[in-house]
Amino acid sequence: MSRRALAERIALLKRLRCVGTGLLAGLILSTLVAGLVPAATAVTFGALVGGVAGPAMTLLLAYLTVVLLGHVLTTVREPLAYLARMRIDGAHRAEVARLAATSTTIGGLEGAGVQALIRQARADPESFMDGTPGPGTLAQVDILGRLTGIAGAAVVLAAFRWWLAPLLAVAAAGLQGLAQLEGRNWRRVWTGVLVPSQRADVWSEALVSPGEGKDLRIFGAAGWAVEQSQGYLRSAFDPMWPVGRRILVRQLCEIPLLFVPLAIAYLAVAGGGVPVATAAAVFAAAMSIYPADAHQAHQTINALTCVRAYDQLRAELTSAATTDPAVAEPPAGVPRIRFDDVSFGYPGTGRTVLDRLDLEIRPGELLGIVGLNGAGKSTLIKLLARLYEPTAGRITADGTDLAAIGAEAWRQRISIVFQDFVRYHLSAADNVALGNAAVPRDDAALAAAARDAGLTDVLARLPDGWQTPLARARTGGVDLSGGQWQQVVLARALYAVRTGARVLVLDEPTAHLDVRTEFAVFERLAAHRGDATVVLISHRLSTVRQADRIVLLGDGRIAESGSHDELMARRGRYAEMFTTQAQRFQESA
Incomplete structure (x- = not known):
């Protein structure tokens, strides 16, 4: 085992701290004692078969006691292990959620690579290649129990032939190593097909979702959606089949590694002159030292993959996070907000949405923001909420940069x-x-x-x-x-x-309301907003005409600004848009 692999397994064991002292003590004790049961079973079984060391009834009682103890420990340990797994996985899920929730902006969460890491790290198994830290952590505890059992069995075997224990242990270790190699091969291929697997999940969820299900049924697209899901699933799993076939062939080659050492041990016992009690004990001890748990190796690999994804996700989000020193207090009253020469483009698009925009939002005013689709209205609000950071320029509140105030403190002052x-x-x-x-x-x-x-x-x-x-x-x-x-x-x-x-932002707040309800809502809003600033974004220009001031966005900047009456008097783009909408409304009426 490499130094890195050993460090990762130790890191898994450190997760046992969240299990709790009493539960952890019971789990470890039951695991260690259960590890000694096979050796004790071999000794008592040999004594019983050989009829030595006491009356038959006493030997039978000793053997049955050991067997019963093994069953009791298995029964007791299972609920303890289940509870420990739930606590470990629960703590891990909380870590992932906290990491995502405390990211200052949402830009870092949007990339396909980050979404793939989130899927691996969120400890929510969706296939046989997904795993959580809990089972992998307890697999390390099981290894301690296995080592205890191997030590006990080795003592029994050494009493007959000293070389039997190392022979069987080396063969068992070889099988365990092959199982880990197979798991790594599966994992390497699976990691490369996470994106089509994610896309298959999108369509699978749409098929059972009430919201998307309406469209799929109305448009007769359910069959097409099934084909999309199956197509992505094939893209995800087709590369897995060759790996599975190679592993099946390799497993045939493992048969000699399983039977040859056992055959040597049994031939050594069957050589003659060996007491029946010794032979029975050797047979039983050999079987207990040999099994290699492939499932345990699979759980460990899954857990390590999950933890590595979390570590990589933390590094990605940390590197993408904007410095948020929070060195200044947020404004106590209603702030004066300024966008000073602000530019912004969404990462990876190469398109500038806002281009050196200058805008002042005055304290206590009802400001309307209008513009065509894609003009940057919603983007402006996301910048105001610090869900994204400007690529150039700055946004201030009463002269203080929002970055200095800190996202959490600033968001307590705004509602969107x-x-x-x-x-x-x-x-x-x-x-x-x-x-x-x-x-x-x-x-x-x-x-x-x-x-x-x-x-x-x-x-x-x-x-x-x-x-x-x-x-x-x-x-x-x-x-x-x-x-x-x-x-x-x-x-x-x-x-x-x-x-x-102290700042209320409404982005298309009445799109689903009828005209009468819309008018009533904004009449109450204007009357009861107190001294708060209200920023209203709407495609309905009849809605924003009540605003104290209206700004029209175009080409990433402020194209026009003024009251409704002032903008209509200019007969510019706003007046043209308002007239067009009014004519359409009159025609539909």
Whole structure:
């Protein structure tokens, strides 16, 4: 075993710290004692067969006691091992989740390579080549038990012929090494086909998902989706079959390594003049020293692959992380936000979305941001939330760079409703209170946020009001329409404002609402936003006409800026867009 391999196995054993002292002591004790059972079984069986060292009934009782002890230890150890595995894997999953969640930005999580590492590291087995640290860690404990058993069996064999124990141990080690080699071969090929395997999972999940399932059924694309899934699965598993065939052929070559040493040991016993008791003990001890556990080797390789992926993921995310010193305090009041010569392009695209953009967001104003698809409206908001960092320029709050404030502290001051908002399978109250999960739930703020978002009538129709789960998959749960969900998310953002946020950003917040509800929501929003700044992004120009100021994005910069009346009077691009939308609305009416 190389120095690196030994260090990795020791690192696995260190994960036993999260098991707990009492459980770990019971697990190790039962493993070590169980390791001595085969040697004790060989001795008592030999004595029983040879009829030596005492009355037959006493020998039989000793033999049965040892056999029963082995069964008891196996029965007791299994639940202990299960609990230990769950604790180890639970701690590992928490580490992976914490690593992903504490990444300052989301840019580092989006690459295909990082997603492949996350799949390997997240300890969520989806195939026979996926594994978790728990079984691999306990496999190292099992090795200690095996070594104890080999030592006990070696004592029995050495009493007859000293060279039998090393002969069988070397052969068993050879089989174990071959098993590890086979596992590494499987693993090398499997690592190269993770991407098609991930793509197969996308289509497999779509086939059983209620959301994607609607489209697949309506468009008659279910069969096509199955073909896509199977095609990617073939791409993933076709390279595995040649490896499997080579391993099967190699396993035939392992037969001599299994039978020749055993045959030598048995011939040595059968040579004549050997007492029956000795022969029986040698036979039993030889069988106990020999087995090589291929499954144990497979568990170890899977665990090491998982841990290595986690270490590589941590290195990737750490190298991609933006320095976040958090040396400055966030503004106490409503801040004045400035985008100073900000440029940004998504990694790997080669396209500049924002190009030396200058924008001021004034304290307490209702700012509307409009523009064609792809103009950079949502990108601007992601930069404001520090989900990405500008490739050039800086964003300040009251003159302080957001990078100096720190992402976590800054995000406590802002609340954002994204266009692709999340529908949590939680109660209505939890869905709204997640707008500010860092503070204790404020029922009065919940009620006020629901009122301002127009959610009160929706809550009144729910079976259990605030406590109704918003998912049909939950017991007693219901699903909401798109417009009702949008009101829930609006209430979530307004709850954040009522519990400390000073900047509210709404990205297409009323796309699912009818015109009457939309007008009512924004009338309440304008009346009850307090002194918070509101940034409103919308394709509906009738929505933003109520804004104090409107900016039109074009070619990555501010093309026009002013109130609705001022922009209409200029008869520029905004006026043209507004007139076109108004005509379409009148024609549809």
